[in-house]
Amino acid sequence: MSARHQPPRLRAKPARVRPGWLTIGLLGLGVLFLHLVALAWLGAAFSPWARGRLPEPIYTRLLKPAPVMAHPSQRTAPPRPAPAPKPSRVAPPPQAAPVSVPKTETPSPPPPRQTLLADAAQAVPTPAPQTRAPPPPAPAPSAAVASSLGDEASPGALSQPGAGLSSRAPGSVAPPVAPLLSASHPASYPLGNAAPAPPRAWPPSTRLSYTITGYWRGALHGSGALVWTVDGDHYEATLSGHALIGFAYRSIGRIDGHWLAPSHYTERLFTREKSVRFDRGDDTLHFSASPDVVPLPPHVQDSASLFLQLASRLTRHPEAFHPGATLTFDVARPSGMTRWTFTVAGMETVATPAGPLSCWHIVRHAADPNQLGAQIWLSPQMQNLPVQIRLQHSADSYLLFTLDHAEQQAPPQSPASAAP
Numbered sequence: 001m002s003a004r005h006q007p008p009r010l011r012a013k014p015a016r017v018r019p020g021w022l023t024i025g026l027l028g029l030g031v032l033f034l035h036l037v038a039l040a041w042l043g044a045a046f047s048p049w050a051r052g053r054l055p056e057p058i059y060t061r062l063l064k065p066a067p068v069m070a071h072p073s074q075r076t077a078p079p080r081p082a083p084a085p086k087p088s089r090v091a092p093p094p095q096a097a098p099v100s101v102p103k104t105e106t107p108s109p110p111p112p113r114q115t116l117l118a119d120a121a122q123a124v125p126t127p128a129p130q131t132r133a134p135p136p137p138a139p140a141p142s143a144a145v146a147s148s149l150g151d152e153a154s155p156g157a158l159s160q161p162g163a164g165l166s167s168r169a170p171g172s173v174a175p176p177v178a179p180l181l182s183a184s185h186p187a188s189y190p191l192g193n194a195a196p197a198p199p200r201a202w203p204p205s206t207r208l209s210y211t212i213t214g215y216w217r218g219a220l221h222g223s224g225a226l227v228w229t230v231d232g233d234h235y236e237a238t239l240s241g242h243a244l245i246g247f248a249y250r251s252i253g254r255i256d257g258h259w260l261a262p263s264h265y266t267e268r269l270f271t272r273e274k275s276v277r278f279d280r281g282d283d284t285l286h287f288s289a290s291p292d293v294v295p296l297p298p299h300v301q302d303s304a305s306l307f308l309q310l311a312s313r314l315t316r317h318p319e320a321f322h323p324g325a326t327l328t329f330d331v332a333r334p335s336g337m338t339r340w341t342f343t344v345a346g347m348e349t350v351a352t353p354a355g356p357l358s359c360w361h362i363v364r365h366a367a368d369p370n371q372l373g374a375q376i377w378l379s380p381q382m383q384n385l386p387v388q389i390r391l392q393h394s395a396d397s398y399l400l401f402t403l404d405h406a407e408q409q410a411p412p413q414s415p416a417s418a419a420p
Contacts, residue, residue: 053236053252058409059408063408065382068380201312202312204410210225222241225238235254235260237250239307241399245270262302263277267334274334276333289336294337307376311384311385312384314380323344345362347360350403354405357381363375
């Protein structure tokens with residue numbers, strides 16, 4: 001058969017490489033893992049984290065820095081009171097210059113009695129008698145004064161001129177009298193024997209947004225927030241953030257006067273969660289990381305409520321904050337009970353996007369390298385809330401929270417202020 005009539009040669013098709021069962025199994029496991037992570041994240045996002053969580057508040061204003069106020073530790077001389085106005089006197093008649101009589105050997109005859117009396121009257125002038133004009137009729141008190149006085153003064157007594165005034169001797173200085181309330185001169189102090197209103201120990205619902213920097217096997221950058229929510233006498237405080245990994249410390253409980261009484265505390269690091277249960281029924285503490293059950297100390301705090309408790313302490317007792325002062329709290333964490341002692345380092349200025357803020361710097365040095373160290377900067381210009389927080393996890397591992405901005409809910413109005 002000649003080459004001319006030979007059939008064309010068919011090219012050999014390359015063999016198709018089929019994926020092995022090992023590759024298919026690895027791909028399947030990867031897809032399954034991603035689905036599990038997504039389901040875990042959705043479950044954490046849409047399920048309640050702990051019992052007693054409060055609804056998310058609606059923030060209506062930005063919290064602006066207030067002017068710097070004088071602190072009780074800064075001892076300054078009190079302002080000297082203005083001198084009382086002196087009563088007007090009639091100018092005495094000019095006195096005659098004394099005439100010097102030269103001494104002579106022979107005594108001069110005594111002057112007559114009428115001359116002595118005239119000289120004495122001229123030497124000691126007597127003020128002219130003051131004529132007191134009848135007091136003007138007292139103005140009718142306003143309704144605000146009458147309502148504030150209550151049963152202490154009746155309308156009839158107020159309408160009488162001179163009622164309630166003590167009798168004074170002629171020519172004496174009248175004591176200063178507080179002006180009556182009027183639309184153009186509102187009172188800036190309480191009337192009667194009422195004490196001035198105490199400062200608000202607990203701020204309204206507030207969200208402090210932070211910029212996070214730090215170090216853990218490399219530089220860290222992220223964002224965080226301290227959210228304080230109040231609903232009646234219930235509270236919720238959460239310090240959370242995300243810098244390489246997500247974390248959150250949450251405290252839920254009640255406001256007991258000037259103290260926070262936590263009922264449940266939770267720490268979450270990525271998907272790992274630990275908790276502390278404060279059993280107020282039998283006064284015991286239960287820890288998720290320890291089987292121990294210990295008695296519940298009075299005024300015990302946790303790692304989240306402590307920030308607000310410190311702010312309240314500065315609001316109520318500013319005189320207790322001075323360089324070298326110490327503040328001690330019992331703190332419950334999932335690993336057990338600890339005692340945290342803070343030392344007041346002094347006043348410092350912290351640079352924030354809202355401007356430089358004067359702050360009290362308090363420090364808690366950890367005695368054990370495995371314990372958590374903390375430094376907190378409380379600013380009186382921002383309602384004594386923490387504008388900077390430093391959490392020291394180890395010698396070379398820390399997180400620094402610096403305030404970016406603050407949002408706050410409008411404080412509840414009292415019935416008196418809400419009325420037109």
